[in-house]
Amino acid sequence: MSNPQQPWGPGNPQGGWQQPSAPQGYAPQPQGYPQQPQAAPQQPQYPQQPQGYPQQPQGYGAPPQPGAWPQGQAQQAPGFPGAGAAQGGGYEFTPAQNEVIGSTANWALVLGIINLLQALGQLFGNNRNVIASGVYVATGVFLIIASTGLKKVVDTQGNDIMHLTEAMKTFSNVLLVRIIAMVLLLIGVVVMMFAALAVGAASALR
Secondary structure, eight states, rough: OOOOOOBBTTSSSOOOOOOOOTTTTTTTOOOOOOOOOOEEEEEEEOOOOOOOOOOOOOSOOOOOOOOOTOOOOOOOOOTTOHHHHHHHHHHHOHHEEEEEEHHHHHHHHHHHHHHHHHHHHHHEEEEEEEHHHHHHHHHHHHHHHHOOOHHHHHHSSHHHHHHHHHHHHHHHHHHHHHHHHHHHHHHHHHHHHHHHHHHHHHHHHH
16 A cells, blocks of 8 residues: 655655655665676678589688689689680780790891801802702791791781791791701711721722
8 A cells, every 4th residue: 555645844845745665664675676688799690602612521621702713614814825825816925025026036037048148158159069058948948937927926916826836837847957957967977987987998908
């Protein structure tokens, strides 16, 4: 049962209603209420693995990052001669590379002209040698053709790999001609040595 409101008077000069005091025999009401325990921090959610990538085996690192290349597919580097280069076009050398290739083409042209001049000297000189003249002619012609192919690499656009490959084939012909000439020369020297020994032995027996 609630206590009635205290009347106006000396004990209640301002008037109005006041909180009645607790009856005797009851424990005083505790101050406030116990604080509510704070909730545990939520576990951060990790991004799900994008679809289309193989599942990472347990115990082997983290899953691949989104946008990464799947395993088994090589990423083509920018400017690298890939499928376009395999078809003979689509790749261009840098200006510094073109400078090196152009210098090689010029020296190949000079060496080819020198070989042709040596061929004329072997053919119309005092010591005529038709075989040596033929070797110099073949070497000079192949060097001039290779020089032309290298010049195409520098002067044209879109087919640098194809022109470079053709020039390398011509250079391989130059090396092949020189190797054949050296082998024939070595065989000739050996034959002349045996012939000289045979003539010397025949002269000694007489």
